[in-house]
Amino acid sequence: MPEIAEVETVRNTLKKMVLNKEIKSVNVIYKKMLESNIDDFLKILPGKKIIDIKRIGKWLIFDLGDYYLLSHLRMEGKFFVKNSLDEINKHEHIIITFTDNTDLRYHDTRKFGRMNLVRKEDLKKVEAIKKQGIEPISNELTAHYLYEKIHAKKLPIKTILLDQTIIAGLGNIYADEVLFASKIYPLKRGNEITMEECEKIKESSKKIITEAIKYGGTTIKSYTSSLGVTGRFQQFLMVHKRENAECFICHAKIKRIKVGGRSTYYCPNCQK
């Protein structure tokens, strides 16, 4: 499940592989993946060069000069660089062919990912981009900011941490890890969260996301970031996917519950 650390890893890997390549043609196999007009997509991309790759929250942003190609990997999206002559895999839905006869291929078993092509000046008009909150690795993320955003909400703190308009980039794995590191019970309501706890959330999300990026993200289940790159952060996970295993701190049994429909792992002893 690509969260901010995984998307950052994809960004860094892709920058090494496709920067400055010129697009020759595009093949859109699964049209519903596009949020923008398909005819524009096919007409505008050829001739463009990938001059940079940026990221906002979980959105990857290919800088094409006067346009941005936005890509959200959702749960299983991956990019592969292949030879244009290679057989097309059944999960490859969008194929960007470069003039050197290599392809950037978007692969997504669940077809949940989305792409959007916008003029640079229209980026801030894209609803999904406009509403992104502050990133965990940003100095703008403060306990005060979090408290303001959280203290009037009745939702469980776990659900609030998944709200991209507050902290941009946290997903199900790191939200569990942040709450464990902050010693906060996932079902605790936003309006019960103190300023001290906001400080802990801020500190632990910075620390955890920084570390996760350093180790190339988390590879869980089917998810490898892209291009066969395997993250190594899973060996540092304290609670996520550890149901019934012993807490590394107190040896209590890690529990799994549902919060807002999502699997949530926590230590019943450390997180009261």
Add this chain to the structure above:
DNA sequence: AGTGCGACCCGAACGC
């Protein structure tokens, strides 16, 4: 406005 929940997908895991 804030909150809750189904839909979108399909491979894997599970039940029998």
Add this chain to the structure above:
DNA sequence: TGCGTTCGGGTCGCAC
């Protein structure tokens, strides 16, 4: 050559 059902998970859209 087992088959049908359930689950998961980020985000959106709709209902209340």
